[in-house]
């Protein structure tokens with residue numbers, strides 16, 4: 353175990369419509385065993401003791417499953433370690449004397465509420481427009497009554513691993529939400545229960561995605577590279593197919 | 604109207620880019636095939652050109668078709684570029700690209716515009732040569748000029764860069780992404796641009812270097 357000294361530059365913004373700016377904070381003797389959010393907790397304790405406004409940031413489970421946390425650290429969503437959320441990023445990834453520039457996930461569709469805290473309800477509206485099964489698919493079926501090939505089930509599970517953190521949007525040079533939307537469409541279109549509404553779902557969710565002000569995908573692959581759940585852009589290819597098929601027959 | 608809705612959607616626009624890109628690649632293939640006659644002899648090339656122009660209606664229809672395809676590709680490409688700049692742009696104090704080799708994808712609109720500049724100069728040049736000169740001689744006339752050839756080679760590099768992202772991107776847009784084929788696709792994404800660069804570049808070099816002086 354060792355301690356490191358850090359120089360933090362954090363985006364501070366009072367509310368959505370106020371101008372923001374970077375503030376610099378020096379933080380000494382941070383244990384490398386700490387998580388990134390614990391490091392921010394230490395900073396906030398210090399700020400509170402000084403009578404200053406603590407840095408607002410989102411978090412809930414702190415075990416990498418809820419999708420609430422996330423900031424951009426030195427230009428990379430969820431920081432330098434692969435396949436982890438910010439809460440699971442540990443300070444051992446940084447060196448003594450490092451400068452960390454900490455910014456909120458930025459997107460035209462994610463207004464900043466305060467400091468590092470953003471409003472991701474645009475994602476909720478994409479889900480509300482089709483990310484569910486609303487037809488009656490009967491009561492709980494007997495196990496294995498509906499055979500689903502193991503490979504298909506695995507693909508659906510891989511897509512369902514998306515926690516909706518928004519890192520894909522934050523890292524996309526175009527601010528596109530294709531990885532998120534494609535994961536949500538994929539997890540349902542692969543399974544029998546999702547078939548009835550399959551085409552309408554693809555049409556509606558893409559329409560909402562476009563309306564919310566996300567950009568267009570140009571296959572830059574940044575989303576896949578920063579996704580804490582390793583959602584593959586194979587899902588985006590699947591969404592492209594789903595959307596094309598749906599548009600040609602029911603669009 | 605569903606076609607209007609389709610081409611106004613983000614994915615619809617991407618599919619227009621991919622379909623028009625594919626058609627442009629197919630055109631390049633036929634263009635390369637025809638131009639291969641240059642390496643046989645000036646006579647072979649002139650015979651090919653004469654055969655082509657003995658069917659003026661076909662030439663006109665293909666030319667117009669190509670123009671429409673190109674206009675779609677350019678129009679939608681610029682529209683996507685502007686929309687994406689507004690939605691994304693440089694919005695962080697520090698912009699880090701995690702993906703390696705992102706140069707080609709970042710420069711798509713710029714390599715595209717260079718290709719456009721080339722197309723304008725190329726088409727204008729070959730349609731406005733001296734009236735008494737056959738096209739087989741015109742090729743030599745133009746490409747024996749060092750700087751004219753250099754500009755051609757430079758443009759082919761831009762095309763190769765455009766396709767080194769575009770070819771893979773097109774297949775991804777069509778929804779073709781499967782572990783069984785991805786290695787092959789990655790190889791083709793190098794081979795296809797390299798082929799056009801080497802083939803068209805060779806024509807320019809042939810005359811530039813003087814090798815084709817008496818072709």
Ligand code: HEM
Pocket residue numbers: 569570571617618620621623624625627628631676677680681683684711712714715716718719765766768769770772773774776
């Ligand atoms: C012979 C000439 C050309 C060929 C073979 C070609 C081919 C392609 C291909 C295959 C793609 C990938 C489509 C996709 O991502 O689905 C593409 C994308 C693109 N092309 Fe071209 N192109 C050509 C000329 C041009 C020109 C003249 C422009 C002028 C602006 C241009 C601008 C773009 C842009 C901006 C993209 C990226 C679109 C996106 O990913 O959203 N291209 N091109």
Ligand code: FES
Pocket residue numbers: 410411412413414415416417418419420421422437438439440
């Ligand atoms: S706080 Fe739940 S994923 Fe990070």
